[in-house]
Amino acid sequence: MTAFEIVQWFVYLLASMLFVRGLHDMNAPKTAVKGNHVSIVGMVIAVIMAFVGFFYDSESGSFGQDINWTALVVVLVCVVVGAFLGARLALRTKSTDYPQLVSLFNTVGGGAAALVALNDIMGASDSEVSLVLLITAGLGVIIGSVTFSGSLVAAGKLQRILSGKPAKIPFKTFLTIVNILAIIASFVMLCVQPGCRTMWALVALALSFVYGLLFVFPIGGADMPVVISVLNACTGTAVAMSGLALDNVALIVAGALVGASGMTLSVLMAKAMNRKLSAVLLGGFGGDNEAAAAGDGPEGTMKETTADDVAVQLKYAQRVIFVPGFGLAQAQAQRDLADLGKLLEDKGVEVQYAIHPVAGRMPGHMNVLLAEANVPYEELVDRDDINPQFPQADVALVVGANDVTNPAARKPGTPVSGMPILDVDKAKRVVVIKRGRGTGYAGIQNELYFMDNTQMLFGDAKKELEEITAALKELGD
Amino acid sequence: MNTIVVSITLFILALMIGIEVIGKVPATLHTPMMSGGNSIHGIVLVGVIIVAAHAETPLALVLVGLAALLGTINVVGGYVVTEKMLEMFKPKKAVSEKSDADAEAEK
Structure with a gap:
């Protein structure tokens, strides 16, 4: 590790610590606002560090060489546009619609995680590709894609663009099993056939997208909060997987934090409804009971x-x-x-x-x-x-x-x-x-x-x- | 030691911290909490910037650009909406002054 890389590592660690601290402060109404600010500071530090790292060439260990200016401009423009869109959405949405807004932000987060992992697989040269990278980035692609389509459906159901009723998909169990097996197969192929990694990653991406739909459509509108919480946890895990692929401490820690928080919250929510989390996720609340009732x-x-x-x-x-x-x-x-x-x-x-x-x-x-x-x-x-x-x-x-x-x-x-x-x-x-x-x-x-x-x-x-x-x-x- | 071993250790310890820190949040703050967690996974933006450094082909640039757009919406939107939710928990006086100001601005 060069001196710069060590500094970079500790800056990311500092950001991670601020995320932990920020989440902790959100425990109580008095400190919650401060907690969010602490978390924002962590995010700003991490993003600035990432941009500084852009100018650092790890091979020569010096600054200002071989800078990919095109990519920098593309990223900066997209960040500015994204910041504008995100702030506008958040400021214009009524408080009654916050649940679907959170789901929508989770959708784009999952999408970004999947794209980062996909890019990591496609961008790596043949000599750089390792099994570890394929496994972690592959999982990032799969989980990110599931959250993308799943959260989108959840938001659609809450916004009443889609019917809140549990959708009855014919042969749902059969299709789900086939779908899951196909995802596993594409993941295994990705790992054993690194030569065709782009193709297998795209296949996994598409299959996972379908799984997200199969997963959320059959669940009723009343259970959407639990689903959003689970998907939130999934996005966190996908981000952590991307972090493992990129070997970045901030992504690993922040992703794992969100993964654990989402799961804890989901269990609490399911418990409040006296339903098992597994029963919620398998779908069909009301569907089976309606006739009897x-x-x-x-x-x-x-x-x-x-x-x-x-x-x-x-x-x-x-x-x-x-x-x-x-x-x-x-x-x-x-x-x-x-x-x-x-x-x-x-x-x-x-x-x-x-x-x-x-x-x-x-x-x-x-x-x-x-x-x-x-x-x-x-x-x-x-x-x-x-x-x-x-x-x-x-x-x-x-x-x-x-x-x-x-x-x-x-x-x-x-x-x-x-x-x-x-x-x-x-x-x-x-x-x-x-x-x-x-x-x-x-x-x-x-x-x-x-x-x-x-x-x-x-x-x-x-x-x-x-x-x-x-x-x-x-x-x- | 292999870096991946260290990374997985970090991952697991962070999971444990997450459970400990979050398990104590009162139900009242669950929605802002979820929203706060949602904005934190916007850290994926850092990942986007890192992979962008190696984006050479037009396809890679499109993917990176799209990821940057989505990631930033997640970060900025997530924090703003969390802030809006938490604003409601501020002491009553501050909130009413604020909402009066909002009401005037709307006029």
Whole structure:
């Protein structure tokens, strides 16, 4: 190693340390912003170092010789355009659409990782090609390509460009097995036939792309957060593989960090839904259960109510628990709910928000939306802490949440059985604001809606909340 | 010692660190966390720049350019969106001032 290479190694190590530190600081709300900044500093340092390295010729050990100016200009132009596009996308997207945006950024990251690995295979001269390079870069191509197509489908499903329903692919299991075997075969050929490495790498790339589609299409929209998290981990692993091929410490450490974080997060998310990660990834939530569930729905009638009536109930309540769900996010009504909460507090009503871990589209998504609407952090209460408090609540106001409130989860034999739920039905009175009479992701009716102490307010969450707030103001003190 | 052995050691130790560091994050911060991890794997941009040094053929230049474009979108977009998510967790006063300013700017 020359002196410059040693310096370079330690600069990359410093960047890696900043990534670890940054991730660690994201543990707590107080330090999270700082954590992100630390991580940004690491990234800037690493990228600057990479550009400096561009001017270094490792063969002669000196600067400024044989510089590939064309490539430098191409890269710089693409970096500037990419930075502009990325920032524009991030700044223009509404907070309710962040999940699909994260998925989209994961798509391009996976694509870049696959291309880097592909380039490494194609660009290496015959004398430079080693088995290690072929294995690591080959894995980079395969994993990167799977994440590229998989994340794209996930983003499409969340954006509703593609149907959120689990797609039924004929002979899915058979096709998947054939596909996986073909990927393995192309990978083995890549390793044993280095002479044809470009061709085999491209074959592996194409087959993996198809696998990404086969993998994500059969999974329902409700499980997309878990899928995105898994794919995020895959991109990290692909980047780490590229790092192994290039022998670059920053890529290895950062990639492995993200790989481990994505997997940990996926397991946590699957656990919150009381589903095994393997069951989610094999796909078909709701698909098998729909037929069984249709027959034995709860009997009875739903009682409808009006915004004025709800306003009266809220005004004379002592404790109110809001239960926000995906419908709230979809209607962009988080600010309206926060306004209502604040108004009630001004009138001396105690207000809390019950946050189910998988409410919204990602763990913590609901917290982000409500925090954006300036709801005090202390009022957002996790499932385990809020459940014992429902019996003391005078009114539980459910806004666009469905499956996470279904008492059927406590009984065996339903698609939601065993899923941890919010004990909304134990509140003295329940008001449900809901768009229509349809079912949730699980495809079954919610028993909560048919209970004696439940009233339904059908309509758009934003409109209904505005009406309740207006009615409450009219009531005066 | 073979470099790949050292590299694999680094890889495995970094995995362990990842599990330890991330396992303690409260659910509230999971979405920003995921987004933060998402921007960190944008480090692939460094890989792009490294392979670009040897990109001679037009095809290689196209691939490298495309990779640089995608990688940068990942890095910049990822960090900006994480920052936007985390902005919501700042003390309430700062946030409301900010959103007032935003509202005025929109007008």
